[in-house]
Amino acid sequence: MSFGPSSPVWHQLVLVLLALAITELHARPLKPIAARASVPATDPFYQPPAGYEAEEPGTILRTRSIVASFFGLLLDAVEAHQLLYRTTAVNGTAIATVTTGFKPLLGAATDRFVSFQTAYDSSDTVCDPSYNYELGAVQTDIISAVEFLILQVYLAEGYIVAAPDYEGPDAAFAPGRLEGMGVLDGMRAVSAYTGLGFSTTTPAIVGVGYSGGAIASGWAASLQSDYAPELSIKGWAAGGTPANLTGTTVFVDNTVFSGFLPAALDGLAKPSAYGAELGPFIESIITPLGQSKLTFANTYCAVEDILNFAEQSVLSTSFQSLGYDLVYDPTFVSVMQQNIMGLYANETPIAPVLLYHAALDEIIPYANASTLFDSWCSNGASVQFTTYGSGGHATTELLGVPAAVEFVEAAFAGTVASGCSSNTVLDSTVDPLALGLDLEPLLTGLLDALVRFGEQDANLISDLAILETLITVT
Numbered sequence: 415m416s417f418g419p420s421s422p423v424w425h426q427l428v429l430v431l432l433a434l435a436i437t438e439l440h441a442r443p444l445k446p447i448a449a450r451a452s453v454p455a456t457d458p459f460y461q462p463p464a465g466y467e468a469e470e471p472g473t474i475l476r477t478r479s480i481v482a483s484f485f486g487l488l489l490d491a492v493e494a495h496q497l498l499y500r501t502t503a504v505n506g507t508a509i510a511t512v513t514t515g516f517k518p519l520l521g522a523a524t525d526r527f528v529s530f531q532t533a534y535d536s537s538d539t540v541c542d543p544s545y546n547y548e549l550g551a552v553q554t555d556i557i558s559a560v561e562f563l564i565l566q567v568y569l570a571e572g573y574i575v576a577a578p579d580y581e582g583p584d585a586a587f588a589p590g591r592l593e594g595m596g597v598l599d600g601m602r603a604v605s606a607y608t609g610l611g612f613s614t615t616t617p618a619i620v621g622v623g624y625s626g627g628a629i630a631s632g633w634a635a636s637l638q639s640d641y642a643p644e645l646s647i648k649g650w651a652a653g654g655t656p657a658n659l660t661g662t663t664v665f666v667d668n669t670v671f672s673g674f675l676p677a678a679l680d681g682l683a684k685p686s687a688y689g690a691e692l693g694p695f696i697e698s699i700i701t702p703l704g705q706s707k708l709t710f711a712n713t714y715c716a717v718e719d720i721l722n723f724a725e726q727s728v729l730s731t732s733f734q735s736l737g738y739d740l741v742y743d744p745t746f747v748s749v750m751q752q753n754i755m756g757l758y759a760n761e762t763p764i765a766p767v768l769l770y771h772a773a774l775d776e777i778i779p780y781a782n783a784s785t786l787f788d789s790w791c792s793n794g795a796s797v798q799f800t801t802y803g804s805g806g807h808a809t810t811e812l813l814g815v816p817a818a819v820e821f822v823e824a825a826f827a828g829t830v831a832s833g834c835s836s837n838t839v840l841d842s843t844v845d846p847l848a849l850g851l852d853l854e855p856l857l858t859g860l861l862d863a864l865v866r867f868g869e870q871d872a873n874l875i876s877d878l879a880i881l882e883t884l885i886t887v888t
C-alpha cells in the first residue's frame with residue numbers, strides 16, 4: 415500500500431481526521447490509550463544542558479525522533495524530529511525551547527521548509543504543540559490538534575514543516591518579541607539540523623500562522639532584519655493577526671471569547687516576558703476572583719480557558735481594582751506598547767507578507783490589522799492584504815488556507831509582486847479544486863468544517879463545549 419504524501423490513502427486519512435476533529439464533534443469520546451508521553455514539565459528532553467547559555471541563539475541543544483500522531487492516537491506517516499534549541503527571553507537572557515520538524519516520507523523538497531506557527535494560545539507548557547504531536551499525549555490543546563491537520567496540507571504539498579514551541583519554556587502566550595525570537599531561532603536550529611536531509615545549509619523558509627500563530631509570525635517578520643538577517647526567509651503568511659494587544663483586549667473583553675485575556679495576562683507576566691515589571695503590578699491590583707482566573711489559565715489550555723471566562727471582563731473592578739482604567743495605567747501601557755506591531759520603522763518585514771483578515775472578525779479587530787498593513791507599507795514592506803468579507807475568525811482560518819498555500823508557493827518561487835496591494839474575497843466557500851486535484855479531498859474536508867462552523871462562526875462556542883467534553887473524557 416502506498417502511503418506517501420501524494421497517495422490517495424494519505425488524503426483519505428487526513429480527510430477522515432478533519433471530519434473527526436471538526437465536523438463530527440458529536441462523535442463518541444476517544445478511548446484512553448495505555449502508554450502516555452511525559453508532559454514537558456517532567457520530560458528531561460525540555461531541560462537545557464548545563465552551560466547552554468554560552469551558545470549562540472538558535473544552537474541545537476538536544477535532538478530526538480518522535481512518533482507523530484493525530485490526537486495522540488493515530489500515527490501520522492511522516493518522519494518527525496524534535497530539537498531543543500537556545501533562544502532569547504525578552505530581557506536578553508538565554509532560554510531554551512523545542513521545535514518539531516516533519517518530513518514527508520516521499521518526495522520532500524530538501525532545499526526549503528515551512529515554519530508553521532501553531533495558535534496554541536495558552537500559558538501552560540502542557541499545551542506545547544511539541545507535546546501534543548507525540549503518540550500517547552493527552553489531548554489538552556485541541557487547537558494544536560486541529561491546526562495539525564492544516565499543517566498536513568503543507569506536508570501533502572511536499573514541504574518539510576517545522577512547528578516551534580515559540581512561547582518558550584514558560585509557555586508565555588502573547589508577548590510578541592519573545593515569540594518572534596522563538597520562531598527565528600527555531601528556523602536557525604532547523605536550518606542547521608542534518609537529520610531532516612536538507613540539500614543546503616541555507617534552506618529557503620516561509621513562515622505561516624493564524625491568530626496566536628500570527629502574533630509569532632508577525633513579530634518574527636518584524637524582528638528578522640535585526641535579529642536574524644542571515645536566514646533565507648522568502649515570505650510570511652499571517653492571518654487574523656493580533657497587531658495591537660490593547661486593541662484586542664478592549665475588543666474581546668466581555669464577549670464569549672474573553673477567556674483568551676487571562677491567559678494572555680499570564681503569558682505577558684511570565685519571567686521570560688515582562689514578569690519583572692508586570693508581576694508585582696498585577697499582584698498589587700488583582701482581586702481574589704481575578705487571581706483565581708489567572709491561576710486557572712496558568713494550568714489549562716485555550717478551549718477550557720475560553721469556557722471558564724466567557725462573557726467576563728478583565729477590565730472590571732471584580733477582576734482588578736483599576737477597572738477600565740487599567741488600559742491607561744503607565745505600567746500596563748508601557749508593556750502593551752511593546753506589543754504593537756508596525757510601530758517602529760526598523761521593525762518592518764524584509765520578506766513579502768500576506769496578511770488576511772475577516773472584516774467581521776469577532777476576536778481580533780480588523781481595524782488594527784488594517785492599521786498594520788498601512789504602517790508596514792509606508793515603511794517600505796511588500797504586503798498583500800486580503801479581506802474576507804464573509805465569515806468570522808475561525809471560518810476565515812479555514813477559508814484562507816488555499817490562498818495561504820498559494821502564497822507560500824509563490825514566495826518560494828520568488829514571484830510575489832513587490833509593493834503593497836489589497837483585495838477582498840466575498841466567497842464563503844473553499845473551492846475544492848483550488849490547489850489542484852491532489853488536494854481536493856483535503857479542501858472538501860475544510861468545506862465540511864466550514865458548514866459545521868456555520869455562517870460567521872455561529873456554532874463555534876457549542877463546538878468548543880463539545881471539544882471540552884472530549885478533552886475531559888480522554
Ligand SMILES: *[C@@H]1O[C@H](CO)[C@@H](O)[C@H](O)[C@H]1NC(C)=O
Binds near residue numbers: 662664754782785
Ligand atoms: C491600539 O489600540 C488602542 C486601543 O484600542 C488604540 O487606542 C491605539 O490607537 C491602537 N494603536 C495602534 C497603532 O493601532
Ligand SMILES: *[C@@H]1O[C@H](CO)[C@@H](O)[C@H](O)[C@H]1NC(C)=O
Binds near residue numbers: 504507
Ligand atoms: C530575565 O529573563 C530570565 C529568563 O526568563 C528570567 O529568569 C529573569 O527573571 C529575567 N530577569 C528580569 C530582571 O526580568
Ligand SMILES: *[C@@H]1O[C@H](CO)[C@@H](O)[C@H](O)[C@H]1NC(C)=O
Binds near residue numbers: 662664782783
Ligand atoms: C484597534 O482596535 C480597537 C478595538 O476595536 C479600536 O478601538 C481601535 O480604534 C483600533 N485602532 C487602530 C489604530 O487600528
